[in-house]
Amino acid sequence: MAKRISVVISQGQSPHPAKRQLEEDLITRLMFEPGIDVTVVPHLYDLKTDGTGMLALQGVKGDLVVCSWLFSRAAFWVLDRSGIRGRMGVTLLVPDEEDEEELEEELDASGADKDRVSDRRDLPDRTIWTLDLKVKPSVDDYIEEIKRIATLQTTKTYQLAPPGPGVQPAALERYHAGVERPLVAPVEDSTNGSSNGSANRVDAGDGKRRWYPVIDFSRCTNCMECIDFCLFGVYGVDTSETILVEQPDNCRKGCPACSRVCPENAIMFPQHKNSAIAGSDELAASLKIDLSKLFGAPEDGKSAVDMAVLERDEQLMAAGREAVGFSVGVSPTPKEPDQSGRDELDDLLDELDNAGI
């Protein structure tokens, strides 16, 4: 029998019409591609590990392509923290001007001697490709890339799960009865067969935007700077003394301080407007102009640690606690500020034209 591959479309958080259009176009086109099972979930980052959306993805055992509005690296490690693991698939979809090879070499050269957490992990025998929907404007690019990936599948397809959507919504609903609200939305096409023409839509969100750090374990060296720095109990260690984000929802919304003190830039906040913190490998990746300066953002010129200490104090005070400044959890050899990645401006051209510049 023909190989099948699961493709997940993770929807954007805001009802941005252009984004929704790309999602829907992609879903429609994929449904007519043979051998592809389409699952639609809300925004990956907002899904709870034990919620319906992640459960649906955890049910997929073979190769997986996940399209989301997150940087590829951020999406991969968001999945990882919910136990959806595999080898990182290399995508050919990169922003047009990006010179990825050069960047990778640079990163490799700088830390080849270090012991990364991911070096001592066992991964399931499958590959996960995370495609960033921000990279290309055209649905054709994604279809082409997914078809390419489908030809290189690395695992056998077993007949354990029926072909078709990886998880049967009805089963999920049973599983979830009494656990939390039954959230499985009706599947668009209730015949739900192995043929094309349907997408499994999992409506698993409460619509709340979450905020928590995501660790890139291919960078993390388990140095514990983050657990020392964060005073809100977000971090913990597992049974093998490896750092993990134990209490993500203890994290203070808007605060990216721990990512600034991480010596390996291993901590991402996928929703942070600074693309370096959000998990981009490039410096300029946002498609939108940042008007923060106009709205009163203080001038920067502070080191990353200065910023982190300031942000942490702000959060401590907001929580009715005492500011601690540099007295707690700050490494004596502060990291050089290297996250000054500025947001790129994109389609303001027409705006500028209108403004007569």
Place this chain on the structure above:
Amino acid sequence: MTAGEATPLEFMMGEYRAEFPRDRRYARNHMWAQEIEGVWRFGFTAYAVRLLQDVYFLDWTVEEGARLRASQEIGSIESKKAESDLYAPLAGDLTRFNEALLEDPSAINVDKYGAGWLFEMRIDPSSLLKAEAYIEHLEAVWVIAQRTIKGQMNE
């Protein structure tokens, strides 16, 4: 000046005519402020809304009741043209957010000087500008604003 209070002041952003009513004050971070029963209500000025264009999402990172420093980060906004953080216009206590905007922020575009208000604060209003002074501020910053926009584009 017979037209007096009723006529809003104008500022040309290229071809676009931004209007600034004189029945209220202004903060330098492009918010208007109006006193309502002892608290000051803030919203985006026509200048800010013009730069943002259609607002898709608004999010606050502080709670009602929070004591804010001037320029403290208080939230973020996503629009057709921009993704930006938002900052307190001046120091004071934040008393209330406009709940209606969290569901549907379109009032910011439709009725920026009315239903599109953002939040209310208890403040010392002495540093707020009158419309005339705000226009002068705009004249001074417009060049810089354009440079910011262009500068980001060139990077």
